[in-house]
Amino acid sequence: xxxxxxxxxxxxxxxxxxxxxxxxxxxxxxxxxxxxxxxxxxxxxxxxxxxxxxxxxxxxxxxxxxxxxxxxxxxxxxxxxxxxxxxxxxxxxxxxxxxxxxxxxxxxxxxxxxxxxxxxxxxxxxxxxxxxxxxxxxxxxxxxxxxxxxxxxxxxxxxxxxxxxxxxxxxxxxxxxxxxxxxxxxxxxxxxxxxxxxxxxxxxxxxxxxxxxxxxxxxxxxxxxxxxxxxxxxxxxxxxxxxxxxxxxxxxxxxxxxxxxxxxxxxxxxxxxxxxxxxxxxxxxxxxxxxxxxxxxxxxxxx
Numbered sequence: 001x002x003x004x005x006x007x008x009x010x011x012x013x014x015x016x017x018x019x020x021x022x023x024x025x026x027x028x029x030x031x032x033x034x035x036x037x038x039x040x041x042x043x044x045x046x047x048x049x050x051x052x053x054x055x056x057x058x059x060x061x062x063x064x065x066x067x068x069x070x071x072x073x074x075x076x077x078x079x080x081x082x083x084x085x086x087x088x089x090x091x092x093x094x095x096x097x098x099x100x101x102x103x104x105x106x107x108x109x110x111x112x113x114x115x116x117x118x119x120x121x122x123x124x125x126x127x128x129x130x131x132x133x134x135x136x137x138x139x140x141x142x143x144x145x146x147x148x149x150x151x152x153x154x155x156x157x158x159x160x161x162x163x164x165x166x167x168x169x170x171x172x173x174x175x176x177x178x179x180x181x182x183x184x185x186x187x188x189x190x191x192x193x194x195x196x197x198x199x200x201x202x203x204x205x206x207x208x209x210x211x212x213x214x215x216x217x218x219x220x221x222x223x224x225x226x227x228x229x230x231x232x233x234x235x236x237x238x239x240x241x242x243x244x245x246x247x248x249x250x251x252x253x254x255x256x257x258x259x260x261x262x263x264x265x266x267x268x269x270x271x272x273x274x275x276x277x278x279x280x281x282x283x284x285x286x287x288x289x290x291x292x293x294x295x296x297x298x299x300x301x302x303x
Contacts, residue, residue, distance in 0.1 A: 005250040006032075007243060008219040013226040034074050036215045038204035039104070040111040041071040041183065042245070043221060045170075045190035045200065050268040054277050055193055057167060062193050068119065069176045069190055070112040071183025073204055075104045076134075078180050100134045100179065105141040107207065112177035113149040119174055122153045126162045126178035126186065138179065159186065166190055187221065196276040197222040198235030201242035203249050216250045218242040232286035235274040237264050240294060263297040 011025035021027060032038075045067045047055060052063035080097030087093075109125065116123040125142040129135035139156055146154045157165070159182040165172065166189050178186060191200045200222070206215035220238035228234060241264060248257035272293050273282040285293065 004213075004216075005246050006036075006217040007239075007246065008032075008217055009239070010220055010222060010224040012224050013229075030078060032217065033204060034079065036204075036217065037074060037206045038215060038217055039072060039074045039207070040108050040205045041073040041187075042115070042203040042205065042249075043069045043071060043183075043187040043190070043200065044202075044245075045069065045187070045194055047194045048199075048265050048268055050265070051194065051196075051199065051277060054196065054279055057170075057193060062170065065170055065193055067170060067173045067176065067190055067193075068115060069178070069183060069187045070108060070115065071187060072100075072104065072108040072177075072179050073183075074180075075100055076180030098132065098134050098179075098181070100137060102137065102141055105138050106145060109138075109142045109145045109177055110148075111205070112175055113145060113152055116152045116175040117149060121151050122155070122174045124155045124157050124162065124173055124176045126157050126159050126176055126182055128159050128182075129156070130158060134179070142177070162186060163189055166193065191221055196235065198238055198274065198276045199241070200238050201245050203242070203245040205249060214250070216246070218246045218250075232288055233275050234287045235276050236287050236291050237274075237294075240264060240291070259298065259301050260294075263294050263301055266297045266301075267293045 008029070011029055016024045045065065047062040047065040049063055052059040055062045077096050077098045080099040083096050085092055085094050112123055125139065127135035127138040129139045142154065142156070146152065159178065162176065163186060166186065170190070170193050176186065188197070191197045194200060200220065202219055202221050204217045204219075208214050220242055222238055225234055241261065244257045244260040247253040247260065267290070270293070271282045272285050272290060273279060274285060274287065274290055278284055
């Protein structure tokens with residue numbers, strides 16, 4: 001694929017509910033991730049001070065939160081074989097297979113360690129080593145990779161405990177790395193700490209080539225929200241912030257990324273809200289109006 005980056009809008013909707021799974025939009029998304037080999041999914045969960053009261057948790061628990069979840073994206077349960085429906089002893093049963101190689105684990109764990117080195121030098125590796133063989137391997141590989149990053153404080157944690165700790169004391173985390181299935185679940189759990197799925201961006205990155213360039217795709221964490229399609233109620237900030245991640249990770253335009261993120265934060269500080277993050281005393285705006293306010297704020301910051 002001869003592009004610098006892909007920006008993807010949310011896909012899916014009820015009109016595809018009754019079509020074969022392999023022609024649904026979600027199947028195309030999985031294929032795109034697999035064929036581009038985008039193995040590291042970065043999902044930041046930040047709580048801007050202006051939205052701390054919008055979280056379902058106490059304000060002091062989430063205000064200033066900044067967690068980066070790194071989800072393995074091209075292996076595990078969503079891609080394992082065999083899978084599907086079959087007859088067994090005269091009855092239907094369904095199989096999904098969790099499978100990981102050492103290399104698949106090592107590369108995403110190494111990416112997480114590299115991120116941790118640029119942040120607070122603390123990494124939680126999340127698995128189910130107590131009941132899953134893939135979890136045993138995951139923990140062993142993470143421990144081996146940690147030798148190359150002696151400055152990073154590594155913690156191992158079971159996935160169920162991690163889910164509990166995210167809503168109990170989320171600020172204990174900085175970078176979390178986990179497999180595809182647990183990453184899907186835990187990132188949505190972490191998302192609500194910020195107040196809304198409509199606030200959360202993501203980046204999916206491949207391996208760096210000889211020039212340091214990575215294949216990459218950027219998309220909001222939220223779904224397509226077909227129930228509000230065409231009503232100008234959707235929150236555009238997750239998509240805008242996904243583009244900020246694109247500027248940061250694909251184009252090394254760090255100052256521009258910082259400026260775009262600051263524009264979003266300033267608009268929220270000014271009291272503008274879409275319906276998903278609406279709070280008493282704030283100004284309810286449409287999708288278009290929220291985007292226009294971000295553009296106006298960008299003009300101010302760039303002046």
